[in-house]
Amino acid sequence: MLAFAGLLIVMFLGEFGAGVGQSLVGQDIVADIRRDLVRKIILAPIDQLEQTERHRLIAALTADVGRISGFIRGLAYLIVASCEAAACAIYMAYLSWPMFCAVALVGVANYLGIRAASRLAYARYMEERQSVDNIQKSYQALIDGAKELRLNRRLRYRFFYDQIATDIERIRAATNSSSVGSVLSVALDSASFFIMAGALIGLSAWLDKSELAQFILILMYLKGPVGQIVLSLPTFDQSLISFKNVAELSQRLRQSEEGLLGSQSDSRTLGAFESLECRGLRFAFPVKEEVAPFVLGPIDLRVNAGETIFIVGENGSGKTTLIKVLLGIYPSPDGQIFLNGVCIDDSNRDHYRQYFSAIFFDFHLFARLTGVEETDEDEVRAHLTRLDIAHKTSFHDGAFSTLDLSAGQRKRLALIVTYLEKRPVVVLDEWAAEQDPTFRRIFYREILPEMKRKGKTLIVVSHDDRYFDAADRILKIKDGKIVEAAAATSA
Numbered sequence: 418m419l420a421f422a423g424l425l426i427v428m429f430l431g432e433f434g435a436g437v438g439q440s441l442v443g444q445d446i447v448a449d450i451r452r453d454l455v456r457k458i459i460l461a462p463i464d465q466l467e468q469t470e471r472h473r474l475i476a477a478l479t480a481d482v483g484r485i486s487g488f489i490r491g492l493a494y495l496i497v498a499s500c501e502a503a504a505c506a507i508y509m510a511y512l513s514w515p516m517f518c519a520v521a522l523v524g525v526a527n528y529l530g531i532r533a534a535s536r537l538a539y540a541r542y543m544e545e546r547q548s549v550d551n552i553q554k555s556y557q558a559l560i561d562g563a564k565e566l567r568l569n570r571r572l573r574y575r576f577f578y579d580q581i582a583t584d585i586e587r588i589r590a591a592t593n594s595s596s597v598g599s600v601l602s603v604a605l606d607s608a609s610f611f612i613m614a615g616a617l618i619g620l621s622a623w624l625d626k627s628e629l630a631q632f633i634l635i636l637m638y639l640k641g642p643v644g645q646i647v648l649s650l651p652t653f654d655q656s657l658i659s660f661k662n663v664a665e666l667s668q669r670l671r672q673s674e675e676g677l678l679g680s681q682s683d684s685r686t687l688g689a690f691e692s693l694e695c696r697g698l699r700f701a702f703p704v705k706e707e708v709a710p711f712v713l714g715p716i717d718l719r720v721n722a723g724e725t726i727f728i729v730g731e732n733g734s735g736k737t738t739l740i741k742v743l744l745g746i747y748p749s750p751d752g753q754i755f756l757n758g759v760c761i762d763d764s765n766r767d768h769y770r771q772y773f774s775a776i777f778f779d780f781h782l783f784a785r786l787t788g789v790e791e792t793d794e795d796e797v798r799a800h801l802t803r804l805d806i807a808h809k810t811s812f813h814d815g816a817f818s819t820l821d822l823s824a825g826q827r828k829r830l831a832l833i834v835t836y837l838e839k840r841p842v843v844v845l846d847e848w849a850a851e852q853d854p855t856f857r858r859i860f861y862r863e864i865l866p867e868m869k870r871k872g873k874t875l876i877v878v879s880h881d882d883r884y885f886d887a888a889d890r891i892l893k894i895k896d897g898k899i900v901e902a903a904a905a906t907s908a
């Protein structure tokens with residue numbers, strides 16, 4: 418009785434310990450996978466990130482990590498079940514070698530049947546996973562395109578019935594057919610136990626009755642752990658696909674810029690900004706579907722501290738690409754960039770970036786000003802008033818009260834962020850495009866000159882030809898090359 422009670426306690430504690438342990442270790446592993454993937458995305462070169470479809474990244478971060486987490490949650494029980502099954506097998510072999518051989522024969526046949534059924538299911542899991550990528554893309558369109566869908570009846574109808582409903586149907590069909598494979602495995606497994614028990618009972622005339630009774634008892638006990646192993650096969654296969662997917666994505670984003678998460682200091686280690694120069698700068702987008710890629714450059718350019726430079730040119734001429742290359746966002750262009758005469762390479766590129774504040778055309782506004790070292794709330798309020806948005810949003814505890822503003826007002830908020838970043842070079846990509854005529858005039862006639870007076874170097878992408886005289890120099894871009902560099906008065 419004492420031994421039984423002792424074993425009971427060991428069993429209880431063992432199971433409890435395994436559960437708690439697997440939860441702690443498992444969640445550590447999942448957190449590591451999440452952190453690693455996010456880290457890779459932060460460190461990945463922007464051009465590579467732009468080539469990786471957004472919906473694939475989101476699906477990996479959500480669906481794949483979720484599946485891996487589900488598998489890890491069941492891993493301890495799977496290991497316990499495997500140990501139980503192995504122990505039972507050893508005990509059966511010890512009890513009766515001939516009976517063990519008979520059971521093992523059926524077990525091997527059962528295993529081969531289950532393997533074949535799992536293989537069937539595996540192909541369907543792959544299809545299902547691909548459909549998850551597709552539906553993620555449709556979900557994005559569903560949310561981002563809500564206005565267009567409301568407006569256009571045909572678009573709405575087709576989007577729902579032809580696109581989203583098709584994606585949903587694909588997932589349903591793939592899941593259904595994969596579950597046929599896993600249900601077949603479970604059924605084969607159950608049947609095999611009864612075949613084993615039946616075969617042993619059939620042979621009972623030649624077997625020792627007490628050994629046979631014990632054997633069948635163990636066999637019935639074994640059904641539990643083996644059933645658990647078979648039931649976890651689909652989760653195992655699905656998480657294997659997810660693991661491969663995450664690994665493939667990690668491989669794609671492998672050329673990471675190491676050291677980007679090493680420090681939060683934005684101190685400018687190359688001295689006070691004096692000049693920026695590029696020689697023979699050239700950047701080409703990767704070839705896609707046999708369409709010739711856009712090539713920027715070669716660009717030779719010098720920007721001196723305190724200058725206001727306008728970059729102008731037709732749509733698609735390469736203005737945004739030029740500023741992304743100049744700012745070191747596309748990290749490995751051909752040619753050279755110098756800041757204060759120091760050549761920029763992999764070792765100092767992130768120090769170099771700390772000289773710039775930029776508002777891109779497709780900028781993202783973070784609600785909290787965590788990118789700014791110190792914020793003076795009074796200063797922010799003064800800027801809000803100056804840019805005529807103090808009645809729309811306020812600033813408390815390092816965050817704006819709301820970002821639900823018009824496009825032009827959001828750009829004014831982004832401008833405030835660049836004021837607060839206090840960096841020497843400010844780059845504005847079509848900032849005034851959403852501003853009303855009054856504010857556009859204020860921007861070119863008051864804000865830019867004010868920034869210049871404060872010593873900022875300004876690089877401004879603009880289509881507003883009536884204000885080109887606000888620049889010291891105008892660079893005209895055509896087909897990725899500077900075709901004209903004129904003083905503003907002659908533009």
Ligand SMILES: Nc1ncnc2c1ncn2[C@@H]1O[C@H](COP(=O)(O)OP(=O)(O)OP(=O)(O)O)[C@@H](O)[C@H]1O
Nearest residue numbers: 467702703711730731732733734735736737738739
């Ligand atoms: N991520 C990308 N991958 C491949 N090609 C790209 C990518 N981004 C831009 N391009 C191509 O580069 C060219 C220049 O684009 P860019 O955005 O620099 O033009 P732009 O002069 O800023 O145009 P706009 O005035 O319309 O803003 C375009 O022809 C575009 O097709």
